[in-house]
Amino acid sequence: MLTLDGIISDRGSKYAVSGAPCRSGEEAKALIAMLCKSKKFAKATHNSWGLICDEGPIKNDDGESGAGMIILRMLEREGLRDHLVVVTRWYGGKHLGGDRFRHVQACVGVYFEAVREG
Known part of the structure; x- marks a missing residue:
C-alpha cells in the first residue's frame, strides 16, 4: 500500500x-x-475511503460525512477502477467547515499524481 x-x-x-x-x-x-x-493510523479520527470495482462503487466516510463520496467522484473522473483510496485525518480540535472537503480533494489529487509518476 502506498x-x-x-x-x-x-x-x-x-x-x-x-x-x-x-x-x-x-x-x-x-x-x-x-x-x-x-x-498512528489506528489512532486517526477518520479513515475515509472509496473504491470502484465490479461490485459497484463502495465508500465509507468513517465519520467524516461526505468524504467517501468525494473520493468516489474523483476515482470516477480519473477512470481509476479496482483501486482503493483512503484519506486519513487526525482531528486537531478546530472545525474546518467546508475546507475539509477541499483537503480530501487535495489529498486524492496528490495520490493520483504519485500513481501516475509510478
Whole structure:
C-alpha cells in the first residue's frame, strides 16, 4: 500500500492519503485493517475511503460525512477502477467547515499524481 503522509496540516488537523490495487469490498476492508496495524493510523479520527470495482462503487466516510463520496467522484473522473483510496485525518480540535472537503480533494489529487509518476 502506498502511503503519503503529512499532505496537509490545517488548524491542527493533519491529513494523509493511502491506496492500493483492490478488487472488492472485502479486500478493501482487509487493506484498511492492514493500514490500521500502524498505531498512528489506528489512532486517526477518520479513515475515509472509496473504491470502484465490479461490485459497484463502495465508500465509507468513517465519520467524516461526505468524504467517501468525494473520493468516489474523483476515482470516477480519473477512470481509476479496482483501486482503493483512503484519506486519513487526525482531528486537531478546530472545525474546518467546508475546507475539509477541499483537503480530501487535495489529498486524492496528490495520490493520483504519485500513481501516475509510478
